[in-house]
Amino acid sequence: METDCTRDDLPVSGVTAPLPVGTRLLHIGPHKTGTTAVQGALFAAKDQLPEHGVVFPAHSRHPMEAALAACARPAMMGDTAPTEKHWTRLLEQVGATGAKTSVISSEFFADAEDDDTVARIVEQLGGDRLHVLVTLRPLVRIMPSQWQQYVQNGLRMGYEDWLTHMLRKAPYEQPNPTFWRRHRHDRLVARWMRAVGPERITVVVVDDRDRGGLLRTFEQLLGLPENLLQPVPDAANRSLTLAETEMLRNLNKQFRGNGLPDELYSRLVRNGAVMHMKNACSPSPEDVKILTPKWAVEAAAGIGAEMARNIADTGVRIVGDPGLLSAVPKPPAPAGIPAPRISPEVAAQALYGALASAAKARTVHQTSSKELMRVLGHRCLKKLRRR
Numbered sequence: 001m002e003t004d005c006t007r008d009d010l011p012v013s014g015v016t017a018p019l020p021v022g023t024r025l026l027h028i029g030p031h032k033t034g035t036t037a038v039q040g041a042l043f044a045a046k047d048q049l050p051e052h053g054v055v056f057p058a059h060s061r062h063p064m065e066a067a068l069a070a071c072a073r074p075a076m077m078g079d080t081a082p083t084e085k086h087w088t089r090l091l092e093q094v095g096a097t098g099a100k101t102s103v104i105s106s107e108f109f110a111d112a113e114d115d116d117t118v119a120r121i122v123e124q125l126g127g128d129r130l131h132v133l134v135t136l137r138p139l140v141r142i143m144p145s146q147w148q149q150y151v152q153n154g155l156r157m158g159y160e161d162w163l164t165h166m167l168r169k170a171p172y173e174q175p176n177p178t179f180w181r182r183h184r185h186d187r188l189v190a191r192w193m194r195a196v197g198p199e200r201i202t203v204v205v206v207d208d209r210d211r212g213g214l215l216r217t218f219e220q221l222l223g224l225p226e227n228l229l230q231p232v233p234d235a236a237n238r239s240l241t242l243a244e245t246e247m248l249r250n251l252n253k254q255f256r257g258n259g260l261p262d263e264l265y266s267r268l269v270r271n272g273a274v275m276h277m278k279n280a281c282s283p284s285p286e287d288v289k290i291l292t293p294k295w296a297v298e299a300a301a302g303i304g305a306e307m308a309r310n311i312a313d314t315g316v317r318i319v320g321d322p323g324l325l326s327a328v329p330k331p332p333a334p335a336g337i338p339a340p341r342i343s344p345e346v347a348a349q350a351l352y353g354a355l356a357s358a359a360k361a362r363t364v365h366q367t368s369s370k371e372l373m374r375v376l377g378h379r380c381l382k383k384l385r386r387r
Contacts, residue, residue, distance in 0.1 A: 016202075016220035016319050021053060022099050024126040025133055025221065028192065029107025030182040032145040033135040034206050034214045036062075039105050040232035041215050054222050055102045057093035066090035067106035070121050071113075077154045078266025091124055101222060110182045115194055122195045132192045132201045133221070135214065136185050138325050139300035144290035146183070148245045150176050152270055154262075156252045159245075163296045185325075186310035198315040205320030217319055238278055241287040243340035247347070248274065268354045276353025281346045288340045294331065301328045 019025060029035045042049075043061040058066075065086035068075060075081050094102060104125070112118045122130050143166075147159050157165070157175055165174055172180055182188065193201055204217050215229040240248065248269070255265055292300070305326035312322060 016217050018223040019101070019131055019221050021101055021223075022129060023101050023131050024094065024097075024129045025101070025103040025131050026109065026121075026125060027103065027105035027133045027135070028109035028188075029135065030110035030185070030188060031107045031149070032142045033107070033137045035105060035107040035135065036234060036237045037231060038135075038214060038218060040234055041229040042103060042105065042218070044232050045229055048228060049224070050100075052222075052224050052228070053101055054224060055097040055100050057097050057102050058090060058104065059093070063090050063104065063106055064108055067108035068111075070124075071108060071111045071117060073108065073111045076266070076270070078262035078264065078270070094125060103218075103222060107182075110188055111178060112191070113181055115191065118191055118195045122192075130196060130200065132196055134185070134189055134192070134201065134203045135206055136203060136325060137206045137208070138327060139183060139304050140292060140297050140329060141208065142183060143296070143300060144292055145239050146179060148240045148290060151245050151249050151252065152240070152274055154252050154256070154265060156249060156256060158249070159290060160293060160296075163292070167296060167299045184307070186307040189311050189314060189316060193314055193316060199317075201314075201316040203311055203316055203318045205318065205322055205324055207320060207324060213320075238283070239290075240274075240278075241283050241340070242290045243288060243342045244277065244346060244350075245290065246340050247342050247350070268357050272357030273350040273354040276356065277346060277350040280349040280353075297328060297331075301326045 027035070027038060039062045042056050043058075046056045049056055063086070065075070065080075065082040066089065069082040069084055069087040073082075090104070094104065109121065112121060122132075143163065144159065147155075147162050150162075155162070155175065162175070166172055166176075166179055189201060189203060202221065204214065206214050212231070215231070216226065218224075219226055219229055251269065255269070308322035308325045312318065
């Protein structure tokens with residue numbers, strides 16, 4: 001995977017012409033490129049968008065289950081399996097927008113791995129009306145974020161070992177075959193371009209120095225007033241620190257080693273301990289960050305340069321500076337990296353989150369059917385009285 005490809009004549013653009021009225025804009029991510037921020041801002045402005053001829057046709061901030069079903073991908077470890085009903089429901093909501101402009105966003109559309117799947121998604125979402133938006137960040141920034149996200153889904157491999165597998169061990173598919181399907185960005189663009197053509201793809205290179213730039217680009221594409229889309233704070237989406245990730249990774253080893261059910265992991269670990277820890281604890285300046293070793297930084301920058309060149313050669317519209325995809329960040333201070341140490345407060349919050357989830361589930365399971373029916377009946381009666 002290592003390469004040494006550079007190019008100085010890549011196009012740089014900061015102006016985004018609006019899409020035609022009636023376009024169905026499909027934002028496919030991929031992961032770790034600002035998707036959560038976009039989805040949160042669009043969903044928060046959902047009631048205001050129709051005033052400007054735009055509709056956000058989804059019942060939640062992120063129609064993840066629908067995208068997973070469309071791409072025939074499994075759910076995260078222990079979560080409820082996506083079904084065709086999820087996808088059908090989203091298609092019905094998109095169809096209900098009529099001739100208005102609409103926008104759908106899910107990074108899981110980047111997991112569509114073959115041309116037939118992509119072509120079917122394009123056709124069902126609107127065919128010639130569909131415009132595909134791809135957001136990109138440098139691999140060197142994506143890798144640590146994606147590794148800790150995989151750990152939140154049960155991965156037990158350490159960061160440097162994981163990097164070795166992704167960058168040095170052909171065919172670069174283990175332990176996470178989805179990584180290069182999502183993040184070999186030139187192939188991702190080419191896969192969708194074969195279904196819609198280069199004129200109906202926009203690639204946005206995210207500049208992390210411009211925090212509001214991505215939302216402004218969406219406003220321009222959709223013809224929305226400036227600053228209508230605003231960031232929505234989301235502590236639950238923050239990345240884990242190295243210590244938090246290592247704590248979870250070691251828990252994953254114990255969990256897998258003892259053969260516990262995946263459903264338990266989803267409920268008590270990811271949606272219990274980890275979720276509560278993220279919400280209750282903010283990282284401090286003293287927390288050790290996930291640092292990428294020099295050899296992996298250089299390899300990722302080389303791949304980024306090659307991908308930027310290949311994307312530019314396709315003729316798709318590029319917004320932003322493709323040179324950022326191969327930029328090498330300043331190296332960390334030469335002092336040795338301290339060992340990750342989890343604070344007692346963080347450990348306590350994680351344990352409490354798991355206990356709270358267990359207690360909540362136990363309370364429901366121990367309630368008799370008669371009592372559950374009484375409670376549900378009472379709630380229904382209250383709703384009827386309000387109407």
